[in-house]
Amino acid sequence: MLPELGHFSLILAFCLCAILGTIPLIGAGTGNRLWISLARPLTAGVFVFLSLCLLILGYSFVTDDFSVQFVAQHSNSLLPMQYKITAVWGGHEGSFLFWTWMLAGWMLAVSIFSKAMPDDFVARVLGIMGLIGAGYTMFMIATSNPFDRVLPISPIDGADLNSALQDFGFIIHPPSLYMGYVGFSVVFAFAIAALMSGRLDSAWARWSRPWANAAWAILTIGIALGSWWAYYELGWGGWWAWDPVENPPMINWLLGTALIHSLAVTEKRGVFKSWTVLLAIMAFAASLLGTFITRSGLLTSVHAFASDPTRGIYILGFLGFVVGGSLLLFAFRAPLMKSEFSFGAISREVFLLANNIILVVASAAILLGTLYPMVYQAVSGGELLSVGPPYFNIIFVPLMSVLVILLGMGSVSRWKKTSIDYLKKQLMWVAIAAIVLGLVIPLALTLEFRIGATIATALGLWVVFGIIHDVWVKIGNKASKLAGLKSLAISYWGMQIAHFGFAVILMGAGLTSIYSIEKSVLLSPNQTVELGNYEFLFEGTEHLSGPNYEAERATFQVLRDGAFVRELHPEKRVYTASLTPSTEMAIDAGFTRDLFITLGEERESGAWSMSLYIKPFVRWVWLGAILMALGAVVAVTDKRYRNLKVKALAANAAESKSKKEALRPVST
Amino acid sequence: MKPHRRKKLTIIGFIATGLAVAIGLSLYALSNTIDLFFTPSQIAAGEVNNGQRIRIGGMVKEGSVVKSQESLHVEFITTDYSHDLQVRYDGILPDLFREGQGVVAEGMVNNGVFEASRVLAKHDENYMSVEVKAALDSAERARSMPVMATEGGQ
Numbered sequence: 100m101l102p103e104l105g106h107f108s109l110i111l112a113f114c115l116c117a118i119l120g121t122i123p124l125i126g127a128g129t130g131n132r133l134w135i136s137l138a139r140p141l142t143a144g145v146f147v148f149l150s151l152c153l154l155i156l157g158y159s160f161v162t163d164d165f166s167v168q169f170v171a172q173h174s175n176s177l178l179p180m181q182y183k184i185t186a187v188w189g190g191h192e193g194s195f196l197f198w199t200w201m202l203a204g205w206m207l208a209v210s211i212f213s214k215a216m217p218d219d220f221v222a223r224v225l226g227i228m229g230l231i232g233a234g235y236t237m238f239m240i241a242t243s244n245p246f247d248r249v250l251p252i253s254p255i256d257g258a259d260l261n262s263a264l265q266d267f268g269f270i271i272h273p274p275s276l277y278m279g280y281v282g283f284s285v286v287f288a289f290a291i292a293a294l295m296s297g298r299l300d301s302a303w304a305r306w307s308r309p310w311a312n313a314a315w316a317i318l319t320i321g322i323a324l325g326s327w328w329a330y331y332e333l334g335w336g337g338w339w340a341w342d343p344v345e346n347p348p349m350i351n352w353l354l355g356t357a358l359i360h361s362l363a364v365t366e367k368r369g370v371f372k373s374w375t376v377l378l379a380i381m382a383f384a385a386s387l388l389g390t391f392i393t394r395s396g397l398l399t400s401v402h403a404f405a406s407d408p409t410r411g412i413y414i415l416g417f418l419g420f421v422v423g424g425s426l427l428l429f430a431f432r433a434p435l436m437k438s439e440f441s442f443g444a445i446s447r448e449v450f451l452l453a454n455n456i457i458l459v460v461a462s463a464a465i466l467l468g469t470l471y472p473m474v475y476q477a478v479s480g481g482e483l484l485s486v487g488p489p490y491f492n493i494i495f496v497p498l499m500s501v502l503v504i505l506l507g508m509g510s511v512s513r514w515k516k517t518s519i520d521y522l523k524k525q526l527m528w529v530a531i532a533a534i535v536l537g538l539v540i541p542l543a544l545t546l547e548f549r550i551g552a553t554i555a556t557a558l559g560l561w562v563v564f565g566i567i568h569d570v571w572v573k574i575g576n577k578a579s580k581l582a583g584l585k586s587l588a589i590s591y592w593g594m595q596i597a598h599f600g601f602a603v604i605l606m607g608a609g610l611t612s613i614y615s616i617e618k619s620v621l622l623s624p625n626q627t628v629e630l631g632n633y634e635f636l637f638e639g640t641e642h643l644s645g646p647n648y649e650a651e652r653a654t655f656q657v658l659r660d661g662a663f664v665r666e667l668h669p670e671k672r673v674y675t676a677s678l679t680p681s682t683e684m685a686i687d688a689g690f691t692r693d694l695f696i697t698l699g700e701e702r703e704s705g706a707w708s709m710s711l712y713i714k715p716f717v718r719w720v721w722l723g724a725i726l727m728a729l730g731a732v733v734a735v736t737d738k739r740y741r742n743l744k745v746k747a748l749a750a751n752a753a754e755s756k757s758k759k760e761a762l763r764p765v766s767t
Numbered sequence: 768m769k770p771h772r773r774k775k776l777t778i779i780g781f782i783a784t785g786l787a788v789a790i791g792l793s794l795y796a797l798s799n800t801i802d803l804f805f806t807p808s809q810i811a812a813g814e815v816n817n818g819q820r821i822r823i824g825g826m827v828k829e830g831s832v833v834k835s836q837e838s839l840h841v842e843f844i845t846t847d848y849s850h851d852l853q854v855r856y857d858g859i860l861p862d863l864f865r866e867g868q869g870v871v872a873e874g875m876v877n878n879g880v881f882e883a884s885r886v887l888a889k890h891d892e893n894y895m896s897v898e899v900k901a902a903l904d905s906a907e908r909a910r911s912m913p914v915m916a917t918e919g920g921q
Contacts, residue, residue, distance in 0.1 A: 444777065456782055460789040467793055471801075483804035485822055490800035494792055619858050621839050680862040699859035704836045708859050 102167050105155035106246040109196075112148040112203075113236035115141055119229030123222035127296070130219070138222035142210045145232060146203040153200050156245055157187050166253035169193055169245045175259035175676040177647040181270060186260045188273045191410075192245035197273070198390075199235040201281040202228065209285060209310070216306055223292035224285075231284055234417050242410050259647070259676035268328025276321030276348060280386045282314025283355060287383035290376045291425060294432045304366035304375065309735045311362055312593075315355045316731035322348050323724030331684050336617060336695055336712040338720055339608075341491040346469040347389025350462040354382040357458035359731070360451050368448060368514060370441070373433060374455070380425045385462070387418040392469070443516035450509025457502045464494040503558045503605060507565040510598060529568050533561035545614070555609025562602035566595050589737040597730025600723045607719025614715040619699075623706040631713045633694065634658040640707065648672040648681075653698055653707065657687065669698045669709070693717050802873060806905055811850035815876050823852065823881055824871040832866055845870060845881075847905070856883040 119141040126134025156169070160183045165171040173189040174182075188194040206228045213221045239245070286307055293303040325345070330338040339345065358378040365375045391414040442448040468486045475484055511525045537557025542548055573591075574583025618630050624639035636656040643650040650672040657664040667685035674681065687694040692715045699708030804822045805815055815821055825845035832843040841856045843866075854872060864870060864886065874883035 442774075444774075452778065452781065456785040460785050464789055464793045468797070471797065483822075484801045485804065486797065486801055490796045493796035493800065494789075497792070498789075619839055621835075621837070682862055697859075699839075702834055702836055706836070708839050710859055 101155050102159055102164070102246040102248065105152050105159075106244060108148045108151045108155070109236060109240060109244070109246070112145055112152065112199075113233060113240060115144045115148065116229045116233035116236055119145060120226055120233050122226075123229075124226035124295075127219040127222045127226070132218075135218050135222040138218075138225040139210045141229065142203075142206045142225050145229065146207045149196075149200045149203045149236075152196055152245075153187065156193060156196060157184055160184060160186055163257070165255070165257050166248050166250060167245075168247045168249045171249055171254045171257045173260050174257040175647065176256050177676060178257075178260055178265075179646055182260055182265050185270045186264075188277075189260050189264055189269070192239070192243040192247075194273065194277075195235070195239055195243055196245050198277050198281060199232060199239065201274075201277050202232050202235065202284060204278075205282055205285050206232070209288075213306075220292055220296060220298065220306075223295055224288045227288040227291050228284060231288070231421075234421075238410075238413055238417070242413055256676070259674060262648075262672070262674040262677060262679045262681040263332065265647075265674075265681075266328065266332055268324065268332060272321065272324040272328050274321075275317055275324055279314055279316075279318025279321045280348065280351060280389070282310065282317060283351065283358075283379075283382045283386055285310045285314060286358065286379045287425075290379035291428065294376060294428050297432065299372050299376070299432075301366050301369050304362050305740065307379075308359070308362050308366060309740045311355070311359050312731040312735045315352075315359050316728040316735075318348065318352055318355060319724050319728040319731070322352055323721045323728075326724075327721050330717070331686055336615070336697075336710070336714060338611075338717060341465075341468070341488045343469050343472075344393050346465050346491075347385065347392055350465050350469075351382060351385045351389060353458045353462040353465070354378060354385055357455045357462075358382055360454050360458075364448055364451050368442070370448060371452070371455075373429075376429060378455070378459075380422065380429065381459075384418065384422045384425075385466075387414065387421065388466075390414055391418060441515065445512065445517050445519060445522070447509055447512045447514045447517070450505055450512055453505050454502060454509065457498050457505070461495060461498045464498075465491060468494075499605070500554065500558060503562060503601070506598060506601070507561045510594070511565060511569050525568065525572070526565065529561065529564040532564050533557045536560055541610075549613055551613045552610060555606055555613070559602040559606035559609075562598055562605075566599055570595065590734045590739065593730045593732075593734025593737070595730070596733055597727045600726025600728075600730060602723070603719050603726060604723030607716045607723055610716040611714050611720065615712065615717070617710060617712040619708070619710045621702065621706045621708050623704065628711065630711050632659055633664070633713065634661075635696070635711055637707070637709075640701075643670070645672065647676060648674045650683075651698075651701070653685075653696075653709075655685070655696055657694060664694075667694070667696050669696045671698045671700070688718060690718060691715060807845055807847045807850040807852035808905070810852055810876055810879075810881070817877055818875050820873070820875055822871060822873050823854075824869065825852065827864070827866050827868055827870050829866045845872070852881055853879070854881045854883050854886075856886055858883075858886070860886055 119138065122134050123138035123141070125131070126137070156167075158164075159167045159170050160174050161180070163170070163174065163176050163183075165174075169190060169192045170186075173186045173193070178186065182189075186193070188197045206225055209224055209228070210221065213224070289303065289307040289310065293299045325348070326338045329340070329345075330336070358375065361371050361375045361378055364371045391411060468490050471486050472484055476482065507529070508522055508526065512522060534557050537553050537555075537560055540556055541552040545552075570584075570587070573587060574580050577583030577586065616631055618628065620628050622628060622637040624637060627634055627636045629635075634657070636658065638654040638656065640651045640653045643652045650670045652668050652670045655667040655669070657667055665687055667687060669685035670683035672681045672683060673679070682697055685696045692713055695712040695714060697710050697712075699710070701707050802820055802822045804824065807823065807825050809815070810823065823845060825847045828844040828846045828851060832841065834841050839857050839859065841858075841860060843854055843856075844851045845854055846852070854874075856872070856874075871887045872881065872883040873885040873887075874881055876882075
């Protein structure tokens, strides 16, 4: 009975979305206050009914209702409780419901935290998100209903959740990734609402910024969690593989990064308006494209969901409709978006423009590499090829290096116009220090020269020293340094923290790629193998029974220069329901290096095949991501975004003010 | 020329340069890094040069896996049920590697034997990789069209 209720409430959610996507939009167009005022209650209704769907599906999992097909396919009576609950997003139907629920959550958040905005604008934003929601719920009802039953003969037990997913990472990675992904639909809705109402001013940019930053921060964390999870779960010691399904979030992240920078220019200087709108559309389109790539089953990937061509066609149709409609509207409204190009050839605007070009080019190149195999297969009549990590690295690494150099210059330069002499004065010593230490530090620590390590260190230090120098200069003319630190704007701190995080990722990624070492060996019990400065003593394995698996657990003593470091216990598991084997890595995590052991298999002689890794600085990749997200969150808390009490008046005032602002240089 | 026009042009110039560089880089990178995919039948037909980096796919032949007891060395045969291909590999096989299941490997052909540098198997048992499926399908087609098959074999 309950699953039918879930199905019914899904249909209700669709109906409410459809109403939300029409009435308030028409109301905003015709100035009908009653119709406009329907937006918030309808949003709450959508959220309630989708929450009900999610709760019912969760309840079906918890109570082992295997008459529900989705539950039967993704759960098992022996599955531990935390995975029963999270198995909701363990397959296509449930994860799409979860995704749609996230959209409703963002809609609710917009309806609550939008008191400072004019009602007609909020109605437009919510209406557009309602249309998106209608597309998603329709998709579920038509092609992937999570409440479908297996009747009359229901399975006695479920097929179990994919063993690779039974892990802590699965509990946190999909929710954060989805939440970040879906968050960009808020920014998209703001952009479309602004296009519709013709209100493309700095107030619009100011309203959008906190949402863009929040979505970006969550997406950053989501991607980092995915990387961390792949690192310790998949067992090849990698933290990024350019897997076809890793790429769409990355494309989205790059476009999102471009967007938050472009929004900053639009807010502060009133330029790049059309570009910002276009980026918002592109970022949202990228998230739909990512969905298409994941769901269509066209690509070979660890993430591949069960494939069903009708789903792919539906999403592609929806993508075409959304992008086509948005671009059409964009074209009609283009005359509204005239910006004055009132900035010099060297100015913060130009550096941010370069930032945007690099980020968009990088995402286009990744998109090309991701889609190329599909296109090639279609064009060549079924011949297959694969585009591997080398392609992406050749493109991505140089582009990011240039981006970092420009980042250092852009974040100290001024709006409107900056002289070369000023940049030289600010950055000369920063550059010298970064290059010299970039040469010296890796050389001193490893006693060998590696050009990559020097570049990575120098680029990282370039950003770090640039930040320190800039803060120093900013507080230099204050009476007390502490008071100076306090006087800096919150959003300035947000920016610097995020840039610092970027530098940390850059150094971590560069150094771990260069200095990681690994060895694959066959070891009998009580044999030792050396790797780097470390010795690994394999003591043997013992049998172990888990709740829903059987395991062989190995014991290793790790020694460094003869001194005991710690014991490590990698495992080889076989899950009882599905009989799938799974490898559990053992990792000794550290700030400067990770030790990492993964078991292969036992040979008849009693020896085990295994791989051992030493990965210096790999933690910095995720640490940097956390810092970047933190920076964005700090920027969101800036009071500037909340002190916008007077509604329509403020919007007009802000516009005229932005024109005045354009006449005088503004810092940060 | 009006100043704002000149600025617009400069910006368009920027973007065009960026795009040109990107396209150049991309094409250069693509031409050097794509791995073409071949089936055991294609390799038997001599379509691949020695030492060319490629991907292969097929089923692991039942009873063909031989594991060394002293080292990581593994040998097995992949098949698309028309032709077989001997594979040599020094490394750890993925969890889902099994006889009778699909496998994809990267590496190069050396005198008719495939030296694998990486062996991949799918995570989901019910899921057959696009590549393995293509290999089996094309072998199937070849078998059902005997004339074509002889042509392919020569």
